[in-house]
Amino acid sequence: MIGDITIGQYYAGASVLHRMDPRAKLAATFWLIVVIFLCKSFFALGLITLTAIVAVLLSRVPLKMIFRSLRPIVIILIFTAVLNVFYNKGGATYWEWWKITVTEKGVNTALFTMVRIIVLVVISSLLTYTTTPTMLTDGLERLLSPLKVFKIKVHTLAMMMTLALRFIPTLIEEIERIMNAQKARGADLETGGLLQRAKALVPIFIPLMVSAFRRAYELAFAMTCRCYTGGEGRTRMKQMKLAARDVLLLIFCAGITAGVLVLNHFFTAVI
Amino acid sequence: MSYAIEAIGLTHYYAKGTQQQVAAVDHVDLAVERGELVGMIGHTGSGKSTLISHFNGLLKPSEGKVLVDGVDIWRDKETLRQSRFKVGLCFQYPEYQLFEETVYKDIAFGPGNMKLPKEEIDARVRRAAEFVGLTPALLEKSPFDLSGGEKRRAAIAGVMSMEPEVLIFDEPAAGLDPRGRKDLMALIRSYRAETGSTVIIVSHSMEDIASLADRVVVMNQAKIAMQGTVDEVYSQGDALRAMGLNVPDITEIFARLHAQGLPVPTNIYTVADGVRALQALGGRWRA
Structure with a gap:
Protein backbone atom coordinates (compact mmCIF):
# COMPACT_ATOMS: atom_id res chain seq x y z
CA MET A 1 0.00 0.00 0.00
CA ILE A 2 1.06 3.58 -0.54
CA GLY A 3 0.98 4.26 3.18
CA ASP A 4 4.00 2.03 3.68
CA ILE A 5 6.41 4.40 1.96
CA THR A 6 8.82 5.85 4.46
CA ILE A 7 10.71 8.96 3.53
CA GLY A 8 13.43 10.53 5.57
CA GLN A 9 13.95 7.07 7.11
CA TYR A 10 15.21 8.42 10.41
CA TYR A 11 16.11 5.75 12.93
CA ALA A 12 15.71 7.16 16.41
CA GLY A 13 18.73 6.60 18.59
CA ALA A 14 21.30 8.27 20.80
CA SER A 15 24.58 7.06 19.34
CA VAL A 16 27.61 9.30 18.79
CA LEU A 17 26.57 9.74 15.18
CA HIS A 18 23.04 10.75 16.23
CA ARG A 19 24.39 13.39 18.57
CA MET A 20 26.80 14.94 16.11
CA ASP A 21 26.18 18.31 14.57
CA PRO A 22 24.23 17.97 11.30
CA ARG A 23 26.64 20.36 9.57
CA ALA A 24 29.61 18.15 10.43
CA LYS A 25 27.73 15.05 9.32
CA LEU A 26 26.66 16.62 6.03
CA ALA A 27 30.18 17.85 5.32
CA ALA A 28 31.70 14.48 6.25
CA THR A 29 29.21 12.61 4.08
CA PHE A 30 29.96 14.71 1.01
CA TRP A 31 33.65 14.50 1.75
CA LEU A 32 33.62 10.70 2.02
CA ILE A 33 31.57 10.40 -1.17
CA VAL A 34 34.27 12.33 -3.01
CA VAL A 35 36.89 10.08 -1.42
CA ILE A 36 35.02 6.98 -2.63
CA PHE A 37 35.52 8.23 -6.16
CA LEU A 38 39.18 8.96 -5.52
CA CYS A 39 39.82 5.29 -4.76
CA LYS A 40 41.80 3.57 -7.48
CA SER A 41 43.13 0.39 -5.89
CA PHE A 42 41.47 -2.39 -3.93
CA PHE A 43 43.39 -1.40 -0.83
CA ALA A 44 42.11 2.18 -0.97
CA LEU A 45 38.58 0.85 -1.48
CA GLY A 46 39.14 -1.50 1.45
CA LEU A 47 40.01 1.43 3.68
CA ILE A 48 36.84 3.35 2.84
CA THR A 49 34.77 0.15 3.19
CA LEU A 50 36.26 -0.35 6.62
CA THR A 51 35.34 3.25 7.46
CA ALA A 52 31.74 2.61 6.40
CA ILE A 53 31.59 -0.54 8.53
CA VAL A 54 32.94 1.28 11.58
CA ALA A 55 30.42 4.08 11.02
CA VAL A 56 27.54 1.59 10.81
CA LEU A 57 28.67 -0.04 14.06
CA LEU A 58 29.00 3.34 15.76
CA SER A 59 25.52 4.42 14.66
CA ARG A 60 23.92 1.35 16.31
CA VAL A 61 21.44 1.26 13.42
CA PRO A 62 20.39 -2.40 13.04
CA LEU A 63 22.00 -4.15 10.06
CA LYS A 64 18.52 -5.06 8.88
CA MET A 65 17.80 -1.38 8.28
CA ILE A 66 21.05 -0.93 6.39
CA PHE A 67 20.26 -3.86 4.12
CA ARG A 68 16.79 -2.45 3.56
CA SER A 69 18.32 0.72 2.16
CA LEU A 70 20.36 -1.41 -0.25
CA ARG A 71 17.36 -3.30 -1.56
CA PRO A 72 16.25 -0.66 -4.10
CA ILE A 73 19.70 -0.63 -5.76
CA VAL A 74 20.03 -4.38 -6.25
CA ILE A 75 18.95 -4.11 -9.89
CA ILE A 76 21.37 -1.24 -10.55
CA LEU A 77 24.14 -3.28 -8.93
CA ILE A 78 23.51 -6.34 -11.08
CA PHE A 79 23.20 -4.21 -14.20
CA THR A 80 26.48 -2.35 -13.69
CA ALA A 81 28.27 -5.54 -12.70
CA VAL A 82 27.16 -7.36 -15.86
CA LEU A 83 28.07 -4.42 -18.09
CA ASN A 84 31.49 -4.08 -16.47
CA VAL A 85 32.29 -7.77 -16.72
CA PHE A 86 31.65 -7.83 -20.46
CA TYR A 87 32.96 -4.45 -21.52
CA ASN A 88 36.32 -4.45 -19.79
CA LYS A 89 38.90 -6.65 -21.37
CA GLY A 90 42.42 -7.37 -20.27
CA GLY A 91 44.52 -9.74 -18.20
CA ALA A 92 43.85 -13.45 -17.94
CA THR A 93 40.78 -14.87 -19.67
CA TYR A 94 38.57 -16.86 -17.31
CA TRP A 95 35.81 -17.94 -19.62
CA GLU A 96 35.06 -17.67 -23.30
CA TRP A 97 32.04 -18.50 -25.43
CA TRP A 98 31.26 -17.20 -28.89
CA LYS A 99 31.85 -13.45 -28.74
CA ILE A 100 31.63 -13.22 -24.98
CA THR A 101 34.80 -13.27 -22.94
CA VAL A 102 35.18 -12.84 -19.23
CA THR A 103 38.58 -11.48 -18.28
CA GLU A 104 40.42 -10.69 -15.10
CA LYS A 105 40.05 -6.98 -15.69
CA GLY A 106 36.33 -7.31 -16.30
CA VAL A 107 35.72 -9.19 -13.06
CA ASN A 108 37.90 -6.82 -11.07
CA THR A 109 36.18 -3.72 -12.42
CA ALA A 110 32.74 -5.20 -11.80
CA LEU A 111 33.62 -6.06 -8.20
CA PHE A 112 35.19 -2.67 -7.66
CA THR A 113 32.19 -0.77 -8.99
CA MET A 114 29.74 -2.84 -6.95
CA VAL A 115 31.58 -2.30 -3.69
CA ARG A 116 31.90 1.38 -4.54
CA ILE A 117 28.15 1.80 -5.08
CA ILE A 118 27.29 -0.17 -1.93
CA VAL A 119 29.63 1.92 0.23
CA LEU A 120 28.24 5.08 -1.33
CA VAL A 121 24.65 4.14 -0.50
CA VAL A 122 25.51 2.90 2.99
CA ILE A 123 27.32 6.13 3.91
CA SER A 124 24.64 8.40 2.56
CA SER A 125 21.78 6.42 4.09
CA LEU A 126 23.62 6.47 7.39
CA LEU A 127 23.28 10.26 7.26
CA THR A 128 19.49 10.07 6.95
CA TYR A 129 19.24 7.26 9.50
CA THR A 130 21.00 9.30 12.16
CA THR A 131 19.69 12.78 11.36
CA THR A 132 16.07 13.94 11.46
CA PRO A 133 14.84 15.68 8.29
CA THR A 134 14.53 18.95 10.22
CA MET A 135 18.10 18.77 11.46
CA LEU A 136 19.21 17.92 7.98
CA THR A 137 17.59 20.96 6.37
CA ASP A 138 18.78 23.17 9.22
CA GLY A 139 22.31 21.92 8.71
CA LEU A 140 22.06 22.41 4.98
CA GLU A 141 20.80 25.95 5.49
CA ARG A 142 23.77 26.81 7.65
CA LEU A 143 26.26 25.14 5.32
CA LEU A 144 24.85 26.93 2.30
CA SER A 145 24.56 30.30 4.02
CA PRO A 146 27.70 31.67 2.27
CA LEU A 147 25.62 31.56 -0.91
CA LYS A 148 23.66 34.52 0.48
CA VAL A 149 26.39 36.65 -1.04
CA PHE A 150 25.00 35.69 -4.44
CA LYS A 151 21.48 36.77 -3.35
CA ILE A 152 20.32 33.15 -3.07
CA LYS A 153 17.58 32.84 -0.47
CA VAL A 154 19.08 29.95 1.45
CA HIS A 155 16.65 30.15 4.34
CA THR A 156 13.62 30.09 2.03
CA LEU A 157 15.01 27.06 0.21
CA ALA A 158 15.64 25.22 3.47
CA MET A 159 12.16 26.11 4.75
CA MET A 160 10.62 24.84 1.53
CA MET A 161 12.50 21.56 1.90
CA THR A 162 11.40 21.17 5.51
CA LEU A 163 7.77 21.84 4.61
CA ALA A 164 7.87 19.53 1.61
CA LEU A 165 9.20 16.70 3.77
CA ARG A 166 6.63 17.44 6.45
CA PHE A 167 3.73 17.27 3.99
CA ILE A 168 4.64 14.05 2.21
CA PRO A 169 2.77 11.82 4.68
CA THR A 170 -0.16 14.23 4.73
CA LEU A 171 -0.45 14.17 0.96
CA ILE A 172 -0.17 10.38 0.87
CA GLU A 173 -3.08 10.19 3.27
CA GLU A 174 -4.98 12.64 1.11
CA ILE A 175 -4.36 10.57 -2.04
CA GLU A 176 -5.72 7.51 -0.30
CA ARG A 177 -8.81 9.36 0.81
CA ILE A 178 -9.51 10.74 -2.68
CA MET A 179 -8.83 7.36 -4.31
CA ASN A 180 -11.35 5.74 -2.01
CA ALA A 181 -13.95 8.40 -2.73
CA GLN A 182 -13.57 7.97 -6.49
CA LYS A 183 -13.46 4.18 -6.25
CA ALA A 184 -16.73 4.39 -4.34
CA ARG A 185 -18.12 6.15 -7.40
CA GLY A 186 -17.01 3.28 -9.58
CA ALA A 187 -13.73 4.73 -10.83
CA ASP A 188 -11.59 1.94 -12.25
CA LEU A 189 -7.94 2.58 -11.47
CA GLU A 190 -6.53 -0.88 -12.04
CA THR A 191 -7.48 -2.04 -15.52
CA GLY A 192 -7.12 -0.71 -19.05
CA GLY A 193 -4.26 0.39 -21.24
CA LEU A 194 -1.69 3.03 -20.45
CA LEU A 195 -3.77 5.90 -21.84
CA GLN A 196 -6.87 4.72 -20.02
CA ARG A 197 -5.00 4.47 -16.75
CA ALA A 198 -3.50 7.91 -17.20
CA LYS A 199 -6.98 9.25 -17.82
CA ALA A 200 -8.25 7.49 -14.72
CA LEU A 201 -5.77 9.50 -12.65
CA VAL A 202 -7.45 12.81 -13.49
CA PRO A 203 -10.17 12.36 -10.84
CA ILE A 204 -7.41 11.79 -8.27
CA PHE A 205 -4.94 14.40 -9.42
CA ILE A 206 -7.24 17.41 -9.67
CA PRO A 207 -8.72 17.14 -6.16
CA LEU A 208 -5.20 16.50 -4.85
CA MET A 209 -3.87 19.69 -6.46
CA VAL A 210 -6.85 21.67 -5.24
CA SER A 211 -6.31 20.48 -1.71
CA ALA A 212 -2.55 20.96 -1.87
CA PHE A 213 -3.06 24.59 -2.84
CA ARG A 214 -5.68 25.02 -0.13
CA ARG A 215 -3.26 23.59 2.42
CA ALA A 216 -0.48 25.83 1.16
CA TYR A 217 -2.64 28.92 1.57
CA GLU A 218 -3.76 27.85 5.03
CA LEU A 219 -0.19 27.15 6.06
CA ALA A 220 0.97 30.51 4.74
CA PHE A 221 -1.76 32.24 6.73
CA ALA A 222 -0.89 30.29 9.85
CA MET A 223 2.79 31.13 9.46
CA THR A 224 2.03 34.80 8.88
CA CYS A 225 -0.17 34.81 11.98
CA ARG A 226 2.82 33.55 13.94
CA CYS A 227 4.84 36.48 12.61
CA TYR A 228 6.95 34.49 10.18
CA THR A 229 8.65 36.92 7.84
CA GLY A 230 11.40 34.79 6.41
CA GLY A 231 14.96 34.23 7.50
CA GLU A 232 15.93 37.83 8.30
CA GLY A 233 16.71 38.23 12.00
CA ARG A 234 15.30 34.84 12.85
CA THR A 235 16.89 33.10 15.83
CA ARG A 236 16.85 29.44 16.76
CA MET A 237 15.54 27.70 19.81
CA LYS A 238 18.02 24.88 19.36
CA GLN A 239 21.38 26.44 18.65
CA MET A 240 23.77 24.32 16.67
CA LYS A 241 27.14 24.07 18.36
CA LEU A 242 30.18 22.39 16.95
CA ALA A 243 31.60 20.08 19.62
CA ALA A 244 35.05 18.47 19.79
CA ARG A 245 33.66 15.26 18.28
CA ASP A 246 32.49 17.17 15.19
CA VAL A 247 35.94 18.58 14.61
CA LEU A 248 37.36 15.11 15.20
CA LEU A 249 35.04 13.72 12.54
CA LEU A 250 36.39 16.15 9.97
CA ILE A 251 39.99 15.45 10.98
CA PHE A 252 39.19 11.76 10.62
CA CYS A 253 37.85 12.41 7.09
CA ALA A 254 41.08 14.19 6.24
CA GLY A 255 43.02 11.17 7.55
CA ILE A 256 40.98 8.78 5.39
CA THR A 257 41.60 10.97 2.36
CA ALA A 258 45.33 10.92 2.99
CA GLY A 259 45.25 7.16 3.50
CA VAL A 260 43.35 6.60 0.25
CA LEU A 261 45.79 8.76 -1.71
CA VAL A 262 48.79 6.92 -0.25
CA LEU A 263 47.29 3.48 -0.96
CA ASN A 264 46.42 4.59 -4.50
CA HIS A 265 50.02 5.55 -5.00
CA PHE A 266 51.56 2.29 -3.82
CA PHE A 267 49.19 -0.29 -5.26
CA THR A 268 48.08 -0.99 -8.81
CA ALA A 269 45.01 0.83 -9.95
CA VAL A 270 41.97 -1.22 -10.91
CA ILE A 271 40.08 1.62 -12.52
CA MET B 1 -35.43 -12.61 1.76
CA SER B 2 -31.83 -11.63 2.16
CA TYR B 3 -30.61 -8.61 4.03
CA ALA B 4 -29.51 -5.47 2.22
CA ILE B 5 -26.11 -5.78 3.86
CA GLU B 6 -24.86 -8.48 6.13
CA ALA B 7 -21.51 -8.72 7.84
CA ILE B 8 -20.55 -12.12 9.26
CA GLY B 9 -17.61 -12.36 11.63
CA LEU B 10 -16.10 -9.36 9.88
CA THR B 11 -12.57 -8.66 11.05
CA HIS B 12 -10.01 -6.23 9.73
CA TYR B 13 -6.44 -6.04 10.92
CA TYR B 14 -4.20 -3.08 10.28
CA ALA B 15 -0.46 -3.77 9.94
CA LYS B 16 -1.20 -7.45 9.71
CA GLY B 17 1.64 -9.78 10.57
CA THR B 18 3.70 -7.11 12.33
CA GLN B 19 3.99 -6.42 16.01
CA GLN B 20 1.73 -3.40 15.64
CA GLN B 21 -1.15 -5.55 14.38
CA VAL B 22 -4.46 -4.16 15.60
CA ALA B 23 -7.98 -5.24 14.85
CA ALA B 24 -9.84 -2.14 13.66
CA VAL B 25 -12.96 -4.24 13.29
CA ASP B 26 -13.13 -7.35 15.43
CA HIS B 27 -15.54 -10.16 14.55
CA VAL B 28 -18.53 -7.96 13.85
CA ASP B 29 -21.89 -9.45 12.96
CA LEU B 30 -24.40 -7.00 11.60
CA ALA B 31 -27.47 -7.36 9.41
CA VAL B 32 -29.17 -4.38 7.85
CA GLU B 33 -32.74 -4.85 6.65
CA ARG B 34 -33.94 -3.46 3.36
CA GLY B 35 -35.28 0.06 3.72
CA GLU B 36 -33.92 0.40 7.22
CA LEU B 37 -32.20 3.54 8.42
CA VAL B 38 -29.33 2.60 10.69
CA GLY B 39 -27.45 5.16 12.74
CA MET B 40 -23.95 4.21 13.69
CA ILE B 41 -22.23 5.97 16.55
CA GLY B 42 -18.95 5.48 18.28
CA HIS B 43 -15.95 7.28 19.62
CA THR B 44 -13.16 8.32 17.23
CA GLY B 45 -11.15 5.21 16.38
CA SER B 46 -13.91 2.81 17.36
CA GLY B 47 -13.86 1.25 13.90
CA LYS B 48 -16.97 2.82 12.33
CA SER B 49 -15.25 4.11 9.20
CA THR B 50 -13.26 0.90 8.72
CA LEU B 51 -16.47 -1.10 9.05
CA ILE B 52 -18.40 0.86 6.42
CA SER B 53 -15.45 0.81 4.00
CA HIS B 54 -16.01 -2.95 3.83
CA PHE B 55 -19.62 -2.60 2.73
CA ASN B 56 -18.73 -1.60 -0.84
CA GLY B 57 -15.49 -3.53 -1.00
CA LEU B 58 -13.00 -0.68 -0.56
CA LEU B 59 -11.37 -2.78 2.12
CA LYS B 60 -11.06 -6.52 2.02
CA PRO B 61 -11.93 -8.29 5.25
CA SER B 62 -9.03 -10.07 6.94
CA GLU B 63 -11.55 -12.59 8.20
CA GLY B 64 -15.28 -12.99 7.73
CA LYS B 65 -17.61 -11.98 4.94
CA VAL B 66 -19.71 -9.12 3.64
CA LEU B 67 -22.90 -10.06 1.86
CA VAL B 68 -24.82 -7.59 -0.27
CA ASP B 69 -28.22 -8.96 -1.32
CA GLY B 70 -27.08 -12.27 0.12
CA VAL B 71 -24.02 -12.50 -2.17
CA ASP B 72 -20.44 -12.38 -0.95
CA ILE B 73 -19.04 -9.25 -2.63
CA TRP B 74 -15.56 -10.78 -2.86
CA ARG B 75 -16.90 -13.78 -4.80
CA ASP B 76 -15.49 -12.48 -8.09
CA LYS B 77 -14.35 -9.28 -9.74
CA GLU B 78 -17.69 -8.44 -11.32
CA THR B 79 -19.61 -8.90 -8.06
CA LEU B 80 -17.14 -6.59 -6.37
CA GLU B 100 -14.85 17.82 -13.27
CA GLU B 101 -15.21 21.00 -15.30
CA THR B 102 -18.88 21.33 -14.53
CA VAL B 103 -21.13 20.21 -11.73
CA TYR B 104 -23.17 18.26 -14.27
CA LYS B 105 -20.18 16.23 -15.42
CA ASP B 106 -19.14 15.56 -11.86
CA ILE B 107 -22.52 14.21 -10.86
CA ALA B 108 -22.48 12.13 -14.06
CA PHE B 109 -19.12 10.50 -13.16
CA GLY B 110 -20.65 7.65 -11.13
CA PRO B 111 -23.45 6.76 -13.59
CA GLY B 112 -20.92 7.09 -16.42
CA ASN B 113 -18.74 4.45 -14.76
CA MET B 114 -21.82 2.23 -14.61
CA LYS B 115 -21.86 2.38 -18.43
CA LEU B 116 -25.48 3.51 -18.54
CA PRO B 117 -27.04 4.93 -21.72
CA LYS B 118 -26.69 8.67 -22.17
CA GLU B 119 -30.35 9.51 -21.64
CA GLU B 120 -30.43 7.50 -18.44
CA ILE B 121 -27.36 9.33 -17.15
CA ASP B 122 -28.93 12.66 -17.97
CA ALA B 123 -32.16 11.73 -16.21
CA ARG B 124 -30.26 10.54 -13.13
CA VAL B 125 -28.08 13.62 -12.93
CA ARG B 126 -31.09 15.93 -13.09
CA ARG B 127 -33.00 13.84 -10.57
CA ALA B 128 -30.11 13.82 -8.10
CA ALA B 129 -29.43 17.53 -8.57
CA GLU B 130 -33.06 18.39 -7.97
CA PHE B 131 -33.10 16.17 -4.96
CA VAL B 132 -30.23 17.93 -3.23
CA GLY B 133 -31.61 21.31 -4.25
CA LEU B 134 -29.15 22.38 -6.94
CA THR B 135 -30.79 24.56 -9.59
CA PRO B 136 -30.25 23.63 -13.28
CA ALA B 137 -28.26 26.87 -13.72
CA LEU B 138 -25.70 25.64 -11.17
CA LEU B 139 -25.15 22.43 -13.14
CA GLU B 140 -23.22 24.27 -15.83
CA LYS B 141 -20.91 26.00 -13.35
CA SER B 142 -17.50 24.77 -12.28
CA PRO B 143 -17.80 22.87 -9.01
CA PHE B 144 -14.99 25.02 -7.64
CA ASP B 145 -17.12 28.15 -8.02
CA LEU B 146 -19.85 26.85 -5.72
CA SER B 147 -20.27 27.82 -2.09
CA GLY B 148 -19.22 25.35 0.59
CA GLY B 149 -22.76 24.10 1.20
CA GLU B 150 -23.46 23.77 -2.53
CA LYS B 151 -20.24 21.81 -3.02
CA ARG B 152 -21.30 19.36 -0.34
CA ARG B 153 -24.70 18.97 -2.03
CA ALA B 154 -23.12 18.48 -5.45
CA ALA B 155 -20.82 15.78 -4.05
CA ILE B 156 -23.72 14.01 -2.35
CA ALA B 157 -25.66 14.18 -5.63
CA GLY B 158 -22.64 12.53 -7.26
CA VAL B 159 -23.20 9.48 -5.07
CA MET B 160 -27.02 9.59 -5.20
CA SER B 161 -27.00 9.66 -9.01
CA MET B 162 -25.76 6.07 -9.00
CA GLU B 163 -29.11 5.33 -7.33
CA PRO B 164 -27.61 2.76 -5.00
CA GLU B 165 -29.78 0.34 -3.04
CA VAL B 166 -27.87 1.24 0.09
CA LEU B 167 -26.55 4.73 0.73
CA ILE B 168 -23.96 5.19 3.44
CA PHE B 169 -23.01 8.59 4.82
CA ASP B 170 -19.89 9.09 6.91
CA GLU B 171 -20.36 12.21 9.02
CA PRO B 172 -22.48 13.91 6.38
CA ALA B 173 -22.91 17.11 8.37
CA ALA B 174 -19.29 17.55 9.50
CA GLY B 175 -18.25 21.19 9.31
CA LEU B 176 -21.71 22.50 8.45
CA ASP B 177 -23.46 25.24 10.41
CA PRO B 178 -26.61 24.31 12.38
CA ARG B 179 -28.85 25.40 9.53
CA GLY B 180 -26.93 23.38 6.94
CA ARG B 181 -26.94 20.45 9.30
CA LYS B 182 -30.69 20.59 9.71
CA ASP B 183 -31.26 20.92 5.96
CA LEU B 184 -29.03 17.97 5.25
CA MET B 185 -30.79 15.75 7.78
CA ALA B 186 -34.14 16.74 6.23
CA LEU B 187 -32.69 15.88 2.83
CA ILE B 188 -31.62 12.43 3.98
CA ARG B 189 -35.01 11.85 5.55
CA SER B 190 -36.91 12.77 2.39
CA TYR B 191 -34.47 10.83 0.19
CA ARG B 192 -35.21 7.73 2.14
CA ALA B 193 -38.98 8.37 2.22
CA GLU B 194 -39.05 8.89 -1.54
CA THR B 195 -36.73 6.11 -2.70
CA GLY B 196 -37.25 3.60 0.09
CA SER B 197 -33.50 2.94 0.03
CA THR B 198 -31.54 1.53 2.88
CA VAL B 199 -29.50 4.24 4.58
CA ILE B 200 -26.64 4.01 7.06
CA ILE B 201 -25.46 7.18 8.76
CA VAL B 202 -22.25 7.35 10.72
CA SER B 203 -22.20 10.34 13.01
CA HIS B 204 -20.90 11.77 16.23
CA SER B 205 -24.07 13.73 16.71
CA MET B 206 -26.30 11.73 19.02
CA GLU B 207 -29.13 14.14 18.31
CA ASP B 208 -28.99 13.78 14.51
CA ILE B 209 -29.07 10.01 14.87
CA ALA B 210 -31.95 10.19 17.34
CA SER B 211 -34.09 12.17 14.92
CA LEU B 212 -33.48 9.83 11.98
CA ALA B 213 -32.56 6.28 12.85
CA ASP B 214 -34.79 3.22 13.11
CA ARG B 215 -31.97 1.40 14.77
CA VAL B 216 -28.82 2.57 16.49
CA VAL B 217 -25.58 0.62 16.40
CA VAL B 218 -22.91 1.63 18.89
CA MET B 219 -19.33 0.75 18.07
CA ASN B 220 -16.69 0.59 20.76
CA GLN B 221 -13.15 -0.74 20.50
CA ALA B 222 -13.68 -2.45 17.15
CA LYS B 223 -16.81 -4.26 18.28
CA ILE B 224 -20.52 -3.58 18.31
CA ALA B 225 -21.17 -2.65 21.92
CA MET B 226 -24.91 -2.07 21.76
CA GLN B 227 -27.69 -1.99 19.27
CA GLY B 228 -31.40 -1.38 19.36
CA THR B 229 -33.98 1.34 18.93
CA VAL B 230 -33.13 4.90 19.86
CA ASP B 231 -35.01 4.40 23.12
CA GLU B 232 -33.20 1.20 24.00
CA VAL B 233 -29.76 2.63 23.38
CA TYR B 234 -30.14 6.20 24.59
CA SER B 235 -31.68 5.14 27.89
CA GLN B 236 -28.32 3.63 28.88
CA GLY B 237 -26.61 6.93 29.52
CA ASP B 238 -23.98 5.53 31.88
CA ALA B 239 -22.89 2.78 29.50
CA LEU B 240 -22.63 5.33 26.67
CA ARG B 241 -20.57 7.68 28.81
CA ALA B 242 -18.23 4.83 29.66
CA MET B 243 -17.54 4.52 25.92
CA GLY B 244 -16.71 8.20 25.61
CA LEU B 245 -20.11 9.02 24.13
CA ASN B 246 -22.86 11.07 25.60
CA VAL B 247 -26.60 11.33 25.45
CA PRO B 248 -27.92 14.47 23.69
CA ASP B 249 -27.94 17.65 25.82
CA ILE B 250 -31.73 17.72 25.71
CA THR B 251 -31.88 14.23 27.22
CA GLU B 252 -29.52 15.35 29.97
CA ILE B 253 -31.73 18.37 30.70
CA PHE B 254 -34.85 16.26 30.94
CA ALA B 255 -33.10 13.75 33.17
CA ARG B 256 -32.15 16.54 35.55
CA LEU B 257 -35.62 18.08 35.48
CA HIS B 258 -37.01 14.67 36.29
CA ALA B 259 -34.53 14.25 39.12
CA GLN B 260 -35.65 17.55 40.57
CA GLY B 261 -39.19 16.26 40.79
CA LEU B 262 -40.66 17.69 37.62
CA PRO B 263 -43.11 15.18 36.08
CA VAL B 264 -41.43 14.98 32.69
CA PRO B 265 -40.52 11.89 30.68
CA THR B 266 -36.83 11.00 30.51
CA ASN B 267 -36.89 9.40 27.05
CA ILE B 268 -36.49 12.73 25.25
CA TYR B 269 -33.80 12.61 22.56
CA THR B 270 -34.50 15.54 20.26
CA VAL B 271 -35.35 19.17 20.94
CA ALA B 272 -38.62 18.74 19.04
CA ASP B 273 -39.64 15.92 21.41
CA GLY B 274 -38.64 18.10 24.33
CA VAL B 275 -40.83 20.96 23.20
CA ARG B 276 -43.75 18.61 22.81
CA ALA B 277 -43.22 17.13 26.26
CA LEU B 278 -43.09 20.60 27.82
CA GLN B 279 -46.21 21.69 25.98
CA ALA B 280 -48.06 18.63 27.22
CA LEU B 281 -46.95 19.58 30.70
CA GLY B 282 -47.82 23.25 30.30
CA GLY B 283 -51.48 23.00 31.33
CA ARG B 284 -50.91 20.96 34.41
CA TRP B 285 -47.87 22.44 36.00
CA ARG B 286 -46.98 26.03 36.89
CA ALA B 287 -43.88 27.20 38.67
Missing part, protein backbone atom coordinates in the same frame (compact mmCIF):
# COMPACT_ATOMS: atom_id res chain seq x y z
CA ARG B 81 -17.58 -4.00 -9.11
CA GLN B 82 -21.35 -4.21 -8.88
CA SER B 83 -21.21 -3.83 -5.11
CA ARG B 84 -19.67 -0.38 -5.61
CA PHE B 85 -22.83 0.64 -7.46
CA LYS B 86 -25.26 -1.14 -5.18
CA VAL B 87 -23.75 0.40 -2.09
CA GLY B 88 -23.07 4.12 -2.41
CA LEU B 89 -20.53 5.45 0.02
CA CYS B 90 -20.40 9.15 0.74
CA PHE B 91 -17.26 10.01 2.67
CA GLN B 92 -16.61 12.73 5.19
CA TYR B 93 -16.08 16.09 3.46
CA PRO B 94 -17.21 14.68 0.11
CA GLU B 95 -16.68 18.07 -1.55
CA TYR B 96 -12.97 17.23 -1.76
CA GLN B 97 -13.73 14.60 -4.39
CA LEU B 98 -15.07 17.10 -6.96
CA PHE B 99 -12.89 17.31 -10.06
